[in-house]
Amino acid sequence: MPGDVESILIAAIISWILFVSIDLLFGLPKAGGVSGAREIAGEIEREGGSLHGGYMMGNIVCSPDASAGTLLAACGVYIAGISGGLAAAVLVYVGNRICYDRGYAGTTGALAATFLIYAFTTIGFSAAHFIAGMVIAILTIQGISHTHASRLLSRLWGWRS
Amino acid sequence: MEVITTQEIAILVCAAIGVISAVRVIAERNTMKKLPFLNVLSFAIAGSLALLLPDPLTILAAAAYFVGTTLESNAIASSYAGGPKNDE
Amino acid sequence: MLEGRRTMNELLLGAFGALLVLGAGATILEHDPYKKIISLSVLIGGAIPFIVDRGLIDVATAVALIAPLSTIFILMAVRRAAP
Numbered sequence: 001m002p003g004d005v006e007s008i009l010i011a012a013i014i015s016w017i018l019f020v021s022i023d024l025l026f027g028l029p030k031a032g033g034v035s036g037a038r039e040i041a042g043e044i045e046r047e048g049g050s051l052h053g054g055y056m057m058g059n060i061v062c063s064p065d066a067s068a069g070t071l072l073a074a075c076g077v078y079i080a081g082i083s084g085g086l087a088a089a090v091l092v093y094v095g096n097r098i099c100y101d102r103g104y105a106g107t108t109g110a111l112a113a114t115f116l117i118y119a120f121t122t123i124g125f126s127a128a129h130f131i132a133g134m135v136i137a138i139l140t141i142q143g144i145s146h147t148h149a150s151r152l153l154s155r156l157w158g159w160r161s
Numbered sequence: 162m163e164v165i166t167t168q169e170i171a172i173l174v175c176a177a178i179g180v181i182s183a184v185r186v187i188a189e190r191n192t193m194k195k196l197p198f199l200n201v202l203s204f205a206i207a208g209s210l211a212l213l214l215p216d217p218l219t220i221l222a223a224a225a226y227f228v229g230t231t232l233e234s235n236a237i238a239s240s241y242a243g244g245p246k247n248d249e
Numbered sequence: 250m251l252e253g254r255r256t257m258n259e260l261l262l263g264a265f266g267a268l269l270v271l272g273a274g275a276t277i278l279e280h281d282p283y284k285k286i287i288s289l290s291v292l293i294g295g296a297i298p299f300i301v302d303r304g305l306i307d308v309a310t311a312v313a314l315i316a317p318l319s320t321i322f323i324l325m326a327v328r329r330a331a332p
Contacts, residue, residue, distance in 0.1 A: 004170045036238030043193035061200045062235035068227055071204055075211035076220050088220050095228035099235065131208040132171035135178050138204045142197035143182050169258075176264035183268050183291050187275040192283045199290055202268075206294045209265075210301050210309070218306045226297060226313035233290060233317035240324045241283055 007125055011133030015070055016140065018116065019109055020156065022066035026105040029056040029157040034099070036062040044146050052157045053150030057142060064095045066109025067141075071134045073113035078127035085114025172212040179205035192241060196234050203230040261298075268295025282327045286320055 023029075029052035031038075037058030044054035060067055069092045076088030089110035096106050117130045141149045182201040189195045207223040272292030279285045293316045300309040 004165075004167050007167075008171070008174065034235055034239070035242065036235040039238045039242045040193050040196055043191055047191070047194070057197055058238070061196050062231065062238060064228060064231055067204075068231070071207060072220070072224050072227065075208065075223050078211055079215045079220055080217055084217065084220055087217070088224060091221065091224035091228075095224065095231070098228060099232060126167045128167045128171040128212060131212060132174040135175050135201075135204050135208050139178050139182070139201050143178070143185065143201040146194060146197060172261060176261050179294070180264050180267050183271050183294075186291055187271055187288060192281065192287070195284070195287050199287060202291065202294050206297060209261075209298050213298060213302050214304065214306065216306060218310075219301065222297075222301060222306050222310045222313060225310045229313050229317035230290065230294075233320050236317075236321045236324055237283060237286060240328055 004129070007129040008132045008136070011120070011125065011129040012136040013133075014116070014120075015074075015113075015130060015134040016137035018113060019066040019070045019134075019137065020141075020153075022069075022109045022112065023056060023060070023105055024156060024160045026066070026103045026108070028059045028065060028103075028105060029053060029153060031055055034059065034062045044150050047147060049147040049150035050154035051150075053153030054146075056153045056157070057146065057150060060138075060142065063099045064092055064106035066105045066112075067134070067138050068092060068095075069106040069109030069111075070113040071131065071138075073110040074117055074127050074130040074134055077114060077117045077121065078131060082114060082118050085110070085118065089114060168212055172209055175205045175208040175212065179209065193238065196238060199230070199234060203227055265295050265298045268292070271295075286323060286327075289320065 037055060040058035040061060041051055041054035045051045059065060072088040072092055073085045076084035089107055092110045093107040117127055121127055179202055182198045186195050186198040207227045210223045211219055268291060272288055272295055275288035276285050276292060279288055297309055
């Protein structure tokens with residue numbers, strides 16, 4: 001059991017880095033995404049957060065982005081290895097089309113996560129660690145403090161642009 | 162003292178995070194700020210589905226659930242503003 | 250389909266059951282329609298693991314697709330009622 005807790009925490013950190021960097025790469029904090037994201041970003045900014053970080057958090061809620069791709073890829077790899085992860089990537093792609101998403105952050109995240117997680121399963125991790133780790137990672141961004149998370153994301157966005 | 166498997170720890174983590182975020186969804190007074198907590202709940206439930214029943218069809222169920230809640234949150238957010246969805 | 254598998258122990262039952270209770274209670278007690286709809290999502294999120302645990306994956310997929318669609322239809326009705 002102690003090995004499991006460490007593995008989950010390591011998986012959480014890796015998932016966090018993976019989905020945040022892919023989302024930043026696809027420009028999620030940029031203004032002008034789905035209209036629902038604009039509302040959420042406005043509320044976050046009104047309560048002391050930062051607008052660009054709020055935009056990214058709004059886009060995570062309103063469209064399947066790299067965080068969704070990573071989670072579903074982890075579920076796929078847990079159930080059926082690489083083919084499961086690729087199947088999950090196809091489903092995320094379909095979800096992207098259904099949500100009129102302008103980018104492919106979700107599909108890219110799912111593909112990258114499939115191969116990354118499968119590689120980790122060969123060195124002693126289980127995809128279940130990544131499922132729990134991804135849920136922890138999204139909790140740190142969307143579930144603890146919106147103002148602090150949005151400021152952190154805005155600072156990271158500033159580095160990228 | 163029986164051995165706890167990886168799957169059991171992972172699903173307990175997901176369920177615990179689900180309950181915490183559900184409490185925060187309900188306790189939050191600002192409607193728009195409820196939605197990120199609801200998003201965390203959706204992640205936790207989708208992960209729990211895959212861990213409960215490791216069958217290939219479960220990938221479809223988890224993906225359908227997650228895309229469904231994403232669509233729903235988008236509809237709630239853009240409807241709250243009083244505007245149409247993003248296909249104008 | 251895959252009936253008879255029992256992966257859910259008492260802790261998980263309690264956790265997802267708590268989601269059901271919290272979601273149902275909040276849906277009943279909230280006044281604002283948008284908050285009611287969000288609490289309904291909590292309720293459904295707590296129900297789906299029970300359906301999957303029983304092995305009824307097809308039912309779970311159907312509920313997971315139909316419930317958000319119904320919510321969107323309710324939203325359209327809410328907007329027309331309270332502009």
